[in-house]
Amino acid sequence: MRQARAVLKIETPGRGLVEITPQIERWFEATGIRNGLLTVFIRHTSASLLIQENADPEVQRDLERFFARLVRDGDPLFEHRSEGTDDMPAHVRSALTQTQISVPLADGALVLGTWQGIYVYEHRLRAHRREVVLHLIGE
Amino acid sequence: MRQARAVLKIETPGRGLVEITPQIERWFEATGIRNGLLTVFIRHTSASLLIQENADPEVQRDLERFFARLVRDGDPLFEHRSEGTDDMPAHVRSALTQTQISVPLADGALVLGTWQGIYVYEHRLRAHRREVVLHLIGE
Amino acid sequence: MRQARAVLKIETPGRGLVEITPQIERWFEATGIRNGLLTVFIRHTSASLLIQENADPEVQRDLERFFARLVRDGDPLFEHRSEGTDDMPAHVRSALTQTQISVPLADGALVLGTWQGIYVYEHRLRAHRREVVLHLIGE
Numbered sequence: 001m002r003q004a005r006a007v008l009k010i011e012t013p014g015r016g017l018v019e020i021t022p023q024i025e026r027w028f029e030a031t032g033i034r035n036g037l038l039t040v041f042i043r044h045t046s047a048s049l050l051i052q053e054n055a056d057p058e059v060q061r062d063l064e065r066f067f068a069r070l071v072r073d074g075d076p077l078f079e080h081r082s083e084g085t086d087d088m089p090a091h092v093r094s095a096l097t098q099t100q101i102s103v104p105l106a107d108g109a110l111v112l113g114t115w116q117g118i119y120v121y122e123h124r125l126r127a128h129r130r131e132v133v134l135h136l137i138g139e
Numbered sequence: 140m141r142q143a144r145a146v147l148k149i150e151t152p153g154r155g156l157v158e159i160t161p162q163i164e165r166w167f168e169a170t171g172i173r174n175g176l177l178t179v180f181i182r183h184t185s186a187s188l189l190i191q192e193n194a195d196p197e198v199q200r201d202l203e204r205f206f207a208r209l210v211r212d213g214d215p216l217f218e219h220r221s222e223g224t225d226d227m228p229a230h231v232r233s234a235l236t237q238t239q240i241s242v243p244l245a246d247g248a249l250v251l252g253t254w255q256g257i258y259v260y261e262h263r264l265r266a267h268r269r270e271v272v273l274h275l276i277g278e
Numbered sequence: 279m280r281q282a283r284a285v286l287k288i289e290t291p292g293r294g295l296v297e298i299t300p301q302i303e304r305w306f307e308a309t310g311i312r313n314g315l316l317t318v319f320i321r322h323t324s325a326s327l328l329i330q331e332n333a334d335p336e337v338q339r340d341l342e343r344f345f346a347r348l349v350r351d352g353d354p355l356f357e358h359r360s361e362g363t364d365d366m367p368a369h370v371r372s373a374l375t376q377t378q379i380s381v382p383l384a385d386g387a388l389v390l391g392t393w394q395g396i397y398v399y400e401h402r403l404r405a406h407r408r409e410v411v412l413h414l415i416g417e
Binding site for chain 1: 279313314315328329330331334336337339340341343344347348374375376379380381382384389390391393394415416417
């Protein structure tokens with residue numbers, strides 16, 4: 001049994017979903033570990049992680065429309081506005097989604113369903129560079 | 140230190156919560172691992188996982204009523220309707236709950252609180268067959 | 279490779295966020311494990327876990343205001359009221375946040391971002407004593 005760890009730097013083009021499944025796969029294939037538990041952790045509170053459908057881009061647009069209506073930019077409810085009207089909504093959206101996701105690894109492949117992809121969900125309007133930590137334990 | 144893995148097939152009767160704690164317990168007892176970390180992962184984006192109270196069935200009905208009001212079937216906000224008016228709401232409900240949950244295992248028992256149960260939350264209206272991957276690492 | 283486990287007892291002063299990062303750090307430092315995966319699990323369904331910004335207390339107050347508006351105490355939608363008007367909202371808030379969070383440990387430190395802290399989110403109005411299980415696997 002052994003473990004491996006790495007940091008992915010993800011450039012987001014502003015609000016929306018960025019799939020990172022391919023980068024994760026390239027990394028764990030290089031570790032040589034074929035069975036275990038892979039953990040993805042994002043080091044931010046205004047961007048988050050999500051497993052969603054990667055087949056139909058409409059799903060991702062609808063998801064974003066839902067969050068934009070649920071947590072409105074510039075909502076007068078929010079007093080924390082010093083970093084912009086999209087900053088506090090970004091923290092709320094992160095609280096409602098995930099900061100960490102673990103996925104079992106079986107015979108050299110993640111056990112994701114046919115339509116599942118792992119995404120960074122950027123909640124700020126502007127482009128950001130995000131750090132995602134990968135951890136794998138197994139053999 | 141060693142690991143084990145299995146896939147549960149869960150028949151859901153349509154929208155609502157299905158407790159899977161007993162199946163999980165039967166499985167890890169058979170592995171012989173008594174201390175470690177158990178991970179539950181659902182291979183779908185229109186059904187999810189949840190740890191909730193298993194004492195009062197009213198809690199589960201209220202939870203479902205809350206989600207039904209928050210994410211309305213047929214909401215005109217959603218453009219993705221090709222798979223039915225409950226499909227996009229199912230993706231949003233999944234994003235708001237969990238795709239993966241890990242629970243420590245201590246001396247042969249999950250460390251769940253007295254009233255906690257592990258559930259598959261079916262978000263589609265019709266019955267489905269869902270796949271849940273179990274992974275356990277420990278000794 | 280080895281593992282360690284402990285239970286933290288957290289006294290909450292009623293609804294709101296209580297940071298537990300310092301207690302978690304003190305515990306894993308004593309285990310001597312420097313690289314691995316730390317899992318935090320809360321044994322309740324009316325309090326939850328959250329990773330949020332620990333810099334500006336305004337963020338936490340805004341977060342609480344958002345949840346208080348989204349899931350109203352005493353909402354007539356809820357039939358489960360035997361334990362108080364804040365009980366069912368507490369279950370819903372828990373479903374929308376986390377019961378478990380795992381964080382990789384690298385060279386003796388959690389890989390949390392600069393502004394990230396780990397919190398117990400008490401959803402009941404009154405003070406409670408909450409149990410949080412810590413599990414660490416690594417070397």
